[in-house]
Amino acid sequence: MGEFELIERFFKRPARRSPLGVGDDCALLQPAPGMQLAVSTDMLVEGRHFLSTVDPLRLGHKALAVNLSDLAACGASPLAFSLALALPAANEAWLERFSRGLLALADSHGCELVGGDTTQGPLNICITVFGEVPAGGALLRSGARAGDDIYVSGSVGDARLALEVFRGRLSVPAAVFEAARARLEQPTPRLALGMALRGIASAAIDISDGLAGDLGHVLSQSGVGARVDSVSAFGLLASPGIPVDTALDLVLSGGDDYELLFTAPPSASKAVQAAAAASATPITRIGTIHAEPGLQLVDRSGAVLMRRFTSFDHFA
Template identity: 50%
Template sequence: MNERPETNPLGEFDLIERFFKRPLSNSNPQILLGIGDDCALISCSAKDQPGALAISTDMLIEGRHFLPGADPGLLGHKALAVNLSDLAAMGATPTAFTLAIAMPEAKAEWLEDFSNGLLKIANHYHCPLIGGDTTAGPLTISITVFGRVNHTQALQRSNAQLGDDIWISGTVGDARLALGAIRQEWLLTPAEMALVAPRMHAPTPRIVLGQKLLGIAHAAVDVSDGLLGDLSHILKMSQVGAEIEIDQIPRSDTLSEQALERQRLCTLMGGDDYELCFTAPRVHRKTIQSLAKELDLNLTKIGVITPPTPSLMILLDDSGQILPAEESQHYLNSFDHFKTAT
């Protein structure tokens, strides 16, 4: 990125006004007051969207969640996408978000690219920026997103039922495959990297899928820290177990061409895919298959909810054999911010 010299340093309120403040859209009447006051105001009485206010916060820190020198436009996209993915996992409809950002210095070119990426995805999902804060410091991006969902249908992690099918949307593992190539854990050709890198840098939150699953699915989680690790949150909170057919987990053609061990590592332990893993009664199988066609999105059954088991879940290979306990436990070790090295 070419640096353009700044004639005048940007102040806090100058950069908010220039890069982040936008007129409120009439398409979202729930937003009563946005950027510019001590608080934003959101109406909680929308007649066409009864229920609860869904709230989620995520923080991205340079060197921990993204690489130094990351493309600011893609970073702006991802910063909001990961929060919208949390709303998708609850079946919530986006309402608005706030942004708190710390930067070593306020560079206009970086801020222009970042805000363009951020506000483009915000506009796509009708989720306006309504407030936040800026300060000087190590590059840190914190977003809080708000949505609405009928609380009687919300896809809570604690609601998986015995006999439920376990489903996953799209494909998983490409983001981890790209990260491994960046870390030089393995080699990918430029063509392969071009195919998988967008999954890492510009994920797609499955908002519409989450909305469509209301009344169909029992529980859901977005795959941010690894499929099995994230699924374990559902199992623990629902006090159930699971059987997973690990080689039925959908993966891209690029990942399918890798060695089997690498495929399993990426699909079972890799994060940053932001697909939805959900459970639903068997009676809804045809409905879910029809939904996949409607959305033009692969929805794949990968297992079933079982009574609780000491190992939390049983992993089966493509021949139906149970993986050894030590190998299964290895795959259950998903990313943890305080245990996993950057």
């Protein structure tokens, strides 16, 4: 099977939104009047971002989900995406499952595949996603203000829990591992919540490299600090047998959660809860923004944690 047959069989679909789609040299996108384009690119490399044993269907889902999560963090709605795919070989069974997982998530969010590239090489998936957001209405990392509450969606640390089990560093019951593995391999982009938070949240970011590090980006760009209360009991990490210190590491430094971390003034608390309910997304208030720079982490007793929690860095 050659390159163009591969595209034709697994990725070419009738264009719905773009005048030009897969098969042309360019895709043409036009946001609605009064809207701005929101654009994000993410790359997934085998052995760095995913294990070689992952189900291709789940990998297809995740490849797009991590990009959609960036749109969610900006409060944008999806329009379209392009796919650049390097493959060791044109494995039809692999491609069938990968494209099925990818396009099922795309269809569920009305996000159209409008172009890309394929080549032979080590397995590498690069997606650029396009969304739209009302002009001047995007959620940014730079809007947090002293006194704002800090929230996260869903649960944090579950994906890293699965990775630590894969590595043989932790042992948990089978049901807990399978739930954590699903969170690692098929994250849920919080698009509905992101759009519902437009005009309510003061700042937002998606958690990809660890809660502490990603919150640090918000603090740095907003010129503020924060106090975060104990978050060790999130989700699956509340399971018996997981030490508190380990849970803290997984939550604060783990990454791969693709949940939203956002801030909002206390006066907007009812609106925040309404946005969470309207988007059917659980949220948790975890702390407060302070005027003094720096991140203060506090345990269950109220004592300040002196340990340093770092986020993931590809080149550290």
